[in-house]
Amino acid sequence: MSGRARGVILTGTGVLVLSPDSILIRLLDTDIATTLFWRGVALAVGLACYLLWRERGDARPIFKALRSPLGWGLGVLFALSNILFVFTIAHTTIADTLGCLATASIFAALFSVVFLGERAPLRTWLTAAVIAAGLLMIALGGAGSLIGRFAGIATAMVFGAMFVVMRATGQGDTLPGLALGGLIIATATAFFAQPFSLAGPGIAALAGIAISLPLAFALIGRGPRYLPAPEVSLLMLLETVFGTLWAGLFLSEIPTQATLTAITIILGALVVFYWRQAVVHARAARHSRQVTI
Template identity: 40%
Template sequence: MQVDHWTVVVWRGSLQFLGLLLLISLVYRQRTFEVFRSIGTLGLLLATVFCFSTILFIISVSYTLVANTLVILASAPFFAAVFSLIFLKEAVGRHTWIAIFVAFAGIALLTLDSSGSGSLMGDLAALGVATLMGAYFTIVRASREVNMIPAMAVSGIMAASVALPFAAFPDMSETQMLAGGAMGFIVAPLSFALITIGPRYLPAPEVSLLLLIETVLGPLWVWMVISEEPGFYSLIGGAVVVTTLFLHSMYSLQRYRRRNAVAKG
């Protein structure tokens, strides 16, 4: 039986909250409440942003190809660059602006396979996820001194609460329950914790390069498991976006290392 996306959000959000709460409790023990309280206003904003990005992500993969979702999501660092310019007053280099325009051309090409079909809604939802993830990276960068993993737990229960009134809760097979449990209780909490910690210790170009692994391997795994094949324009548009992000990240990483070398004398 096909499980509606609202039910998936409830399961994923609830288990994400429980998984991260367990992890935080094991690490901080008596200080758990204090760690949650320390996230402050920025933490609540981060939780809200990630709450709606989670909902849009589930909607996206429900209505379009997983490959389309992941390729569009890969443009999140470009949104982060724009938000950093607006809110953190960080300059955006010419090479980043060029990469942004080329990447959006690739996304426009990718959506040609979705034009006139319900999957266009999925592509637009993915673009919303990329925008929100850009905001997410910007908030993490602005609050790098604060442990924001508790905010990810809060975002899980927020997403579940938003989706609950719309969830149908159909009967689920044992396989679906195991898959949902593994995704919500293990995979999602660990991946969100790591993606929150990573930008605090790695330069942005390296984070972008590592995130490309998901963009490349995700569609391959989906093709191997459920034989979901992207269309011609999805392949071409995806190649444009991934190549652009790869070249941009490599160039940015080289500039970062050169600046560090000069600073160290």
């Protein structure tokens, strides 16, 4: 199997495993603090167990990755993004939430210009303008509360900032930072949560979260080793498609016409953007090979 095929399988499988996340949060049927507490525990314990297995029981590489400011920054941003995500799910529809989250990669591109000094071509700004129009449609025409829809946009912005921190780490290991984020979530909500209040269906949903979240992020975290960032970002858009589909099938949660139109606009703009970016990178690679020859 080629490296690219392996990257597509790992990332695609991770996104598919992650796609029911929103409906599992709904099926927990409990308050936000309790949801976040168990979510944090699942992330911290699951990722820690995976990291210890990967390192064959040696915890030193894990603590080394956490000693850097970037590791802590990633943990804090990951915790904040999850808190905003759960708040958004509680206050608006899953389709609105995932439509907003689909824009995280373009926020990452814009933040890279501001904080990393990278230059953005005209297509980035044009894509950002189209996506802004889509987000405005969700904000004004979506379901649920207005604060929930704006929280969804804030979630996408924090995820975008998290991607910039990941980019700043270079080839560094980001999974310890994500595990730290889970620990921060669990610690911050432990006092307010009622962890033993879950009923039968909620316990089943919790089991699904405990298995799917660590597995999904472990798989997605390996994708960039084999695929360029644009292709990883493109595969991540599958969560919006499948998450909205699962919400309609299992929760009968049908998005508004404005949300469906906005999601179509956002996904279309991002597909064109990443397709064009892949073409530019391919041309640059061919030119580099020709120069070398």
